[in-house]
Amino acid sequence: MNSGAIVIGDGKISKQRVGMNRGVSILDFILRLVAVLGTLGSAIAMGTTNETLPFVTRFTRFRAEFKDLPTLTFFVVANSIVSAYLVLSLPLSIFHILSSNAQRSRIPLIFFDTVMLALLTAGASAAAAIVYLAHKGNSKTNWFAICQQFNSFCQRTSGSLIGSFGAVVVFILLILLSAMALSRR
């Protein structure tokens, strides 16, 4: 009888834990959807940016595109890879909602989330460094602020960084949620 009572007590606690883990898993799923929108939006916004100027001088070109700067190409590629990974991770996220006690499948998820966080941060940060340079220029190295000519190109590229940095924050939250789900079982 005594041992029976202990089992019932354990059942209550584990039910509560399953409920909390399910909540965490649902939040995980929603955050992944948000991050997909952020990274995909960034990739598309950057990938479709171009501006053609109506005039030519010594220091301006006819047309500005993301392909002109290798760093912006890396930004588009990194965002595309991360958004593809996020879409592929959605089934695993759904599996965690359905079976809240799953533990082993969370370890590879934390690992790949961390790798993707690093890739996304690298892309977003490198692009931000170049966009900053395009805005401000650098007098010491004689790098000109091309944004003085390519105004709308610069506004678009700057804007497309927002989605990417938003997704970086979401990834940090995702890793925190996974760690919390791992510690509570």
Next chain:
Amino acid sequence: MNSGAIVIGDGKISKQRVGMNRGVSILDFILRLVAVLGTLGSAIAMGTTNETLPFVTRFTRFRAEFKDLPTLTFFVVANSIVSAYLVLSLPLSIFHILSSNAQRSRIPLIFFDTVMLALLTAGASAAAAIVYLAHKGNSKTNWFAICQQFNSFCQRTSGSLIGSFGAVVVFILLILLSAMALSRR
């Protein structure tokens, strides 16, 4: 008697787990030391770089320093912050070696490790984008490859990226180790 046997069995399993968690914690401590060396080395190497040229033309300056490029300043600051954080996290890492069953203290550690990974990757990647530009230049935007003049400055800045990117890999391993320690108790 039966319930007593179960307790002994649990004791054996938990002893094995404690041993494995201790191994993971020691590896965690060593990796943190490696990352301190990487980030501190990067910060010092970049922070002390400067080159003075013996001649002046229209496109070269007297002196190149990391302060001339705001992105390289960010690199030095990010590496300094991360190495300070790593030194501060060492006592917690030692605590995890001594009390291997500690769980709650691992959650903030994973969270701050993740934030520092993002900061370090941002610094290293932004600096890499600028150093790449300094090496290759960009004909479309009329940004010149300053490395043609500042050869030793460029070699030093490129080299100082290595420690930083090495530390990024170490951080990914640290987060993986913490997740493994959380799942096994």
